[in-house]
Amino acid sequence: MSNFILRRLLLLIPIFIGVSILSFLMMHLIPGDPARIMAGQDATYQEIQSIRVEFGLDKSLPVQYVLFMKGVMDGSLKSIKTQRPVLKEIYPRFLNTLELSLVSIVISAFLGLGFGIVAAVKHNSWLDNLVMGFSLFGISMPVFWLGILLIIVFALILGWLPAAGKGGIQHIILPSITLGMATSAIIARMTRASMLQVMNQDFIRTADAFGIPQRKIIYKYTLKNALIPVVTVIGLQFGYMLGGAVLTESVFGWPGLGRFIVDSIFARDYPVVQVGIMLIALTFVLVNLLVDITYAFLDPRIRRR
Amino acid sequence: MNDEVILSVRNLKIHFDTEEGEVKAIENVNYDLRKNETLGIVGETGSGKSVSAYAVMGLIPQPPGRILGGEIIFKEKDLLKVKKDEMRKIRGNEIAMIFQEPMTSLNPVFTIEEQMLDILRAHGFSKKDARLKSIEALEKVKMPDPKLVLKKYPHELSGGMRQRVMIAMALSCEPSLLIADEPTTALDVTVQAQILKLLKRMQEEYNMSVLLITHDLGVVAQNCDSIAVMYAGNIVEYGSAEQIFERGMHPYTKGLLKAIPPLEEKTEKLNVIPGVVPNLIYPPQGCRFHPRCGRATRGKCDVEIPTLEEIKDDPGHKLACFNPYGG
Numbered sequence: 001m002s003n004f005i006l007r008r009l010l011l012l013i014p015i016f017i018g019v020s021i022l023s024f025l026m027m028h029l030i031p032g033d034p035a036r037i038m039a040g041q042d043a044t045y046q047e048i049q050s051i052r053v054e055f056g057l058d059k060s061l062p063v064q065y066v067l068f069m070k071g072v073m074d075g076s077l078k079s080i081k082t083q084r085p086v087l088k089e090i091y092p093r094f095l096n097t098l099e100l101s102l103v104s105i106v107i108s109a110f111l112g113l114g115f116g117i118v119a120a121v122k123h124n125s126w127l128d129n130l131v132m133g134f135s136l137f138g139i140s141m142p143v144f145w146l147g148i149l150l151i152i153v154f155a156l157i158l159g160w161l162p163a164a165g166k167g168g169i170q171h172i173i174l175p176s177i178t179l180g181m182a183t184s185a186i187i188a189r190m191t192r193a194s195m196l197q198v199m200n201q202d203f204i205r206t207a208d209a210f211g212i213p214q215r216k217i218i219y220k221y222t223l224k225n226a227l228i229p230v231v232t233v234i235g236l237q238f239g240y241m242l243g244g245a246v247l248t249e250s251v252f253g254w255p256g257l258g259r260f261i262v263d264s265i266f267a268r269d270y271p272v273v274q275v276g277i278m279l280i281a282l283t284f285v286l287v288n289l290l291v292d293i294t295y296a297f298l299d300p301r302i303r304r305r
Numbered sequence: 306m307n308d309e310v311i312l313s314v315r316n317l318k319i320h321f322d323t324e325e326g327e328v329k330a331i332e333n334v335n336y337d338l339r340k341n342e343t344l345g346i347v348g349e350t351g352s353g354k355s356v357s358a359y360a361v362m363g364l365i366p367q368p369p370g371r372i373l374g375g376e377i378i379f380k381e382k383d384l385l386k387v388k389k390d391e392m393r394k395i396r397g398n399e400i401a402m403i404f405q406e407p408m409t410s411l412n413p414v415f416t417i418e419e420q421m422l423d424i425l426r427a428h429g430f431s432k433k434d435a436r437l438k439s440i441e442a443l444e445k446v447k448m449p450d451p452k453l454v455l456k457k458y459p460h461e462l463s464g465g466m467r468q469r470v471m472i473a474m475a476l477s478c479e480p481s482l483l484i485a486d487e488p489t490t491a492l493d494v495t496v497q498a499q500i501l502k503l504l505k506r507m508q509e510e511y512n513m514s515v516l517l518i519t520h521d522l523g524v525v526a527q528n529c530d531s532i533a534v535m536y537a538g539n540i541v542e543y544g545s546a547e548q549i550f551e552r553g554m555h556p557y558t559k560g561l562l563k564a565i566p567p568l569e570e571k572t573e574k575l576n577v578i579p580g581v582v583p584n585l586i587y588p589p590q591g592c593r594f595h596p597r598c599g600r601a602t603r604g605k606c607d608v609e610i611p612t613l614e615e616i617k618d619d620p621g622h623k624l625a626c627f628n629p630y631g632g
Contacts, residue, residue, distance in 0.1 A: 202409040209362055209404075210397030210424045210474065220423075224414050299414055300458045 004296050004303055008289055015285050023278035024068050027270055028061070038080065038270055072275055079272050081264075086275045090257065094279055096166060097249070097256035101241040104176040108184035109234055115184075116191020116230075121218055123196060131188060138185030147178040147251035164253035175252040179245055183237040190233045194226040201225070227298055235291035239284040311514050312338040312361065312482055317375035319356055322368060326586040330356045332538040332593075334375075335613065338482070343508060343515040345529035345546075347522060347561070351582045352535040354518045358484050360385075361516070362402055363392040379482065398428040401475035405487035407467035411459035417470055418455035421477060428478050442473040445510070446503060465496035469503070476507055483508070484516045489524060501528055522561055526550060534558050537583055537593040540613055544622035552619065554629035556598045592627070600628040 027034045035052040036043070043051075052058050056067045071077030075085035082089060119131040154174060155163035161170050198204065199222055207221050246258035257276055264272040296303045319331040331353045338344050348354045359365050361377055363384060377384040379400065384392065396402075404410045412420055418439065425435035443451035446469045459467060468488065475483055485504060489497035505528055508515050517529060525532050525546070532549045534542045534557065542555040553559055560578035580597035583589055591608045595601040611625040 202404065202406055203412040205364065206404060206410045206471075207412070207420075207423075208396075209364060209402045210427070211393045211395070212397070212423055212427050213393065216423065216427075221412055221415075225412070301413060301460050 001296065001303055005293055008292055012285065012289065016282060019281045019285065020069060020278055021065065023274045023281065024065050026274055026277070034270070038268055040268060068274075071271075072278075077271050077275070079264075080269045081267050081272075086271045089272060090260070090276050090279060093255055093257045093260045094276075096254065097242060097245055097258060098283070100172060100175055100179060100245060100248070100254060100256060101238060103172055104180035104241055105183065105234065105238045107176060108180035108187055108237070111180075111184040112187025113191050113230065115188040117195060117218070117223070119188065119192040120195030120199070128192075132192070135185035135188045138181045139189075141181065143178055143182070143247045144251050146181055147174070147248060150174045150178060151251070164251075166255055175248050175254050178251065179241055179248040183241070186237065187230060187233055191226065191230050194229045195222055198222045198225045224298060228295060231291055231294050231298070235287050238287050242283055243280050309340045310337045311340050311380065312516070313376070313378040314357065314361070315376040315378070317357060317360060317377065318373040319353075319360060319365060320371050320373055322371065323586070328585045329588055330538055330585060331360070332588075334535075334538075334540055336533050336540065336543065338514050338516060340481075340514055341508070341512055342531060343505075343517055343529045345517045345519060345525035345532045346535055347519060347525055347532060348535035349520060349582050351537075351585065353538040354520075354535045355486055357535075358402070358486055358516060358518050361482075361484060362396060362400060363387070363389075394428070397424055397475075397480075398478045399480055400482045400484065401478065401480040402484040402486065403468070403471045403475050403488050405490050407464050407471055407491060410471060411467055413459055415458075416455065417457055417459070417462075421455070421470075421474055424474055425477055438477050439473070442477040443470070445476060445507065446470075446473045448473065464492055465499065468492060468496075468500055472500075472503060472507065476511060479511055481513060482516065483513050484518070486518045487520070488517075490519070490521070497524075504528070522565060534561070537585060537588060539593060539625065540623075541594065541625050542623065543613065544619075548619065548622040552622065552631070554616070554624055554631055555626050556600050556628075556630065557594050559630055592625075598628075600630075602628060 030037065033048075035048050035055070035057050038055070039048045039051050056064050059067070068077065072087060075087060077086045078084060079086055079089050115131045115135070119128045122128050151163045151174065154161045161174055163174075165171060195218075204217060204221060207217050212221065243258065245254075245256055246262055248254065249256040249259040250262075257280065261273055261276040264270075264276070314334055314336050317331055317334040321328040321330055334353070334357050336344065336346075346354045346357065356365070360372065361379070361384065365372060372385060375385070379395075384395070387395070411417070418436075421439035421442070422432065422435045425438050426432065430438060439455065440451045443454055448454050448466070448469055454462070454466075454470070459470075462470065472488075483504075488504065489500050492500060501524060504515065504517075507513070515528075517525065519525060529546055531543070531545055533540045534549065534553075534555065536557050542549065542553060542558045544552075549558060550562070553562055557578070560576075563576040564578065566575055578597055583593060583596065589596050589607070592598070592601070592606045592611050595606040598606065601607065605627050609627070611627055613623050613625040616622045616624055
C-alpha cells in the first residue's frame with residue numbers, strides 16, 4: 001500500500017511540470033503577439049516594446065519558461081494591474097475558493113450518499129421516487145437562479161443569513177448549498193445506481209444465505225463495493241467546483257479565485273490568469289491522487305497494480 | 306442412515322412474474338430428506354432444481370417470485386411461515402448453502418477472515434471463538450496454512466481454494482443441512498473430484514444431510530443416496546441411486562442415462578434427447594415432457610398430468626409416467 005502511494009507521488013513530479021508548461025504556453029497559444037495583447041489596443045510601439053522586454057518575451061521559449069517559473073517562486077512575476085507579486089494576489093483568493101469548495105463537497109457527499117443509500121434500499125418505493133425526483137430537480141437547476149432564489153428567501157424575506165460577502169459561518173451557508181446542490185444530486189444518483197448494481201452480485205446473495213444481518217449487508221458488504229464509482233464522481237465534482245465556482249462566487253460576492261481569474265481575463269492581467277489556472281490544475285491533480293489512493297484503500301485488487 | 310426425516314418439501318408451487326408472462330417454475334415438488342442422507346436433484350437448466358433449493362433457504366425474491374402453495378418442513382417448522390428475522394438465524398447456522406460460482410460468491414473487498422468471522426458472529430459466537438472456529442473449519446477442509454488463508458483476499462486464491470473456503474464457511478456453524486447448488490460445475494475436472502470427496506467426508510464427519518443440486522449424473526452417481534430427477538418444474542422420478550441407474554423407468558431419466566457417452570465403445574454420435582426444455586410461461590398440457598417423449602400417447606399424455614407414485618414391487622422408487630419403460 002505505501003509502495004503504491006509512493007509511486008503515485010513520484011508520478012506527480014512530471015505532471016506538475018507538464019501542467020506548469022501548459023499554463024505558461026497559454027500566452028503563446030492565443031493568436032497574436034502576447035506583448036501587444038497585454039499592452040492593450042491603444043498602446044504605442046514603445047509601450048509594447050517595454051512590455052516585451054519586461055516580461056522577457058524577446059527571449060527564446062525555454063528561457064521564458066524558466067523565467068516565468070522563477071518569477072512565480074520569488075515574487076518577481078507581478079500582476080499587471082496591481083504590480084503586486086502574482087502569488088500574493090492569488091493565494092488568499094485561492095484559499096477562499098478552496099474553503100467554499102471543501103464545505104460544499106463535504107455537504108454534498110453526506111447528502112448524496114445518504115439519499116442514494118436510502119433510495120437503493122427502498123428501491124422502487126415512493127421514497128426512492130421522491131429522492132430521484134429531487135435529484136433531477138437539483139441537477140437541472142441553474143446555479144445563478146438557485147443562488148438568487150436562496151438570497152431572496154433566506155436573506156431578504158426571512159433575514160436569517162447574509163446575502164453576500166465573506167465573514168463568519170453564516171456567510172458560507174448559502175453559497176455552499178448553491179454550489180453543492182447539483183453535486184449532491186449527482187452523487188445521490190451515482191450512489192443509488194452503484195448500490196443497486198452491487199446488490200445483485202453473487203457475493204451479496206452469499207452473505208444473505210449465511211444469515212448476515214440486513215444492516216451489515218447494506219452498510220458493509222454492499223457499500224464498500226459500491227463506493228468506488230461514487231468516490232470518482234466526488235473527486236471529479238470537487239475539481240469542477242474549484243474551477244467552476246465562478247457563478248456562485250459572483251452571485252454571492254464571494255472573493256474567490258474563479259471570479260478573480262475572470263476579472264483578470266477582462267483586465268488582460270495574463271500573469272494572474274496563468275498562475276491561477278496553474279494552481280487550479282495542480283489542485284485538481286492532487287484531488288485525483290487522493291481519489292486513486294481511496295480506490296486502493298477500498299479495493300485490494302487495485303493495490304497490486 | 307437414519308429414518309428421521311429432517312427436511313420435508315410438500316406440494317411446493319412457485320411461479321415468477323416476468324414481463325413476458327408468468328413463469329411456472331415449480332409446479333408440484335415433493336421430497337423427504339432424512340438425517341445423514343444425500344439427496345441429489347438432477348435436471349437440465351430451467352428444470353426448477355435451483356429454485357426449489359433457494360425456496361428452502363428462503364431466498365426466493367418476492368416479487369417477482371410467488372410461492373403459491375406447499376410446505377417446507379425443517380425440524381418440525383414450516384420454513385415458509387417463519388418470520389424473516391428468524392429465517393436469518395436459521396440460514397448459515399442450521400441450513401448452509403454453497404454456490405456454483407466460487408469466483409464471484411465471495412466479497413472481493415474483504416479478507417476471508419472478515420467474512421468468516423461475520424458469519425460466526427451473526428450466529429452468536431464471540432470474536433475469539435469465531436476466530437478459533439474459522440481456523441478449525443479451514444483445517445477441516447484440508448486448507449494448508451489456515452492462518453495465512455484468513456489474511457487473504459478472494460482474488461488471491463484459486464477457484465478450488467475459494468470453493469474450499471465456501472465449504473469451510475458453510476461448515477463453521479455446524480449446520481444439520483447443507484445445500485450445494487452445482488458446487489463443482491465451475492471447477493476443473495481434477496478439482497471437482499477433490500471437492501466432491503471433501504463434501505462426502507464432511508457429511509459423514511458432521512452428520513449432515515446434503516441436498517446436492519446438479520445437472521451432472523456422474524456427480525450424483527458417486528455421491529448420492531437418493532436421486533430426484535426434475536423436469537420442467539416437477540419431479541418425474543425418485544429413488545435410490547441403484548433404482549434410478551439400474552431400473553430407471555421414466556423416458557426422461559432413460560434419455561439422460563443414454564446421453565452419458567460410454568467409455569468402452571467408440572461412438573460416432575452422442576445420444577441426445579430431441580427438442581428443448583419447454584417455455585415455462587406456456588408449459589405443455591398434460592405431462593410436460595410429452596412433446597419430447599418417444600412413448601407419449603395421444604389423448605393421454607397430452608391431456609392428463611401424471612402424479613408421482615410409488616412403483617409396486619419396488620419400495621421407495623417413485624415415478625410420474627403413464628408409459629414407463631419396463632412398465
